[in-house]
Amino acid sequence: MPPEKVAPLMTLETTVNGRPVSLPIEPRAILLDVLRDRLDLTGTKRSCDSQVCGACTVLLDGTPVSACCTLAYEAGGREIETIEGLAGPNGLHPIQQAFVDTDAIQCGFCTPGFVLTTKALLAENPRPTRAAIEDYLGGNLCRCTGYWNILDAVEDAAEKLAAVSPHPQPPLPSSRERGLNGPRLSGPRGPS
Missing domain, CATH: 3.10.20.30 (Beta-grasp domain)
Incomplete structure (x- = not known):
């Protein structure tokens, strides 16, 4: 051979x-x-x-x-x-802190993916609606929670970041609210 x-x-x-x-x-x-x-x-x-x-x-x-x-x-x-x-020398990033503050962490296995996806969402849409959050996080799964605390964490993170942002922006609608379909992330992220 x-x-x-x-x-x-x-x-x-x-x-x-x-x-x-x-x-x-x-x-x-x-x-x-x-x-x-x-x-x-x-x-x-x-x-x-x-x-x-x-x-x-x-x-x-x-x-x-x-x-x-x-x-x-x-x-x-x-x-x-x-x-x-993500965390800096002075402690957790505001998104990480929001996940802690809202008890959005259970086993923690999925949390890094949710936190990084949240960072991308809030960079693109600093004041997302609840539907926009659900839409953007659609490619992330959690087997421990009912997602409510995760959604609360994203809203809390948006508020924390807006408090330090010099230019607050109004909420942007989700792609579903705009009548658009398709993934928010590059490449396929699971069933549509």
């Missing part, structure tokens, strides 16, 4: 949580594996491996993506943000 061909390694040059990263990877390496196994950033969770649950959500140039189905080389030259990069 001929020996199995091994693909040559490539170099991933990216930024993770504000820090430059350069490391050799296999061309078929999955972003989730690189983050967890090579960079020891274990806040990004492995669950479905099929872009359905949102537990592996990271921000790629500010957009939520499923790290379980993103090839690591696709992050080359881009900014990756994981849950580990």
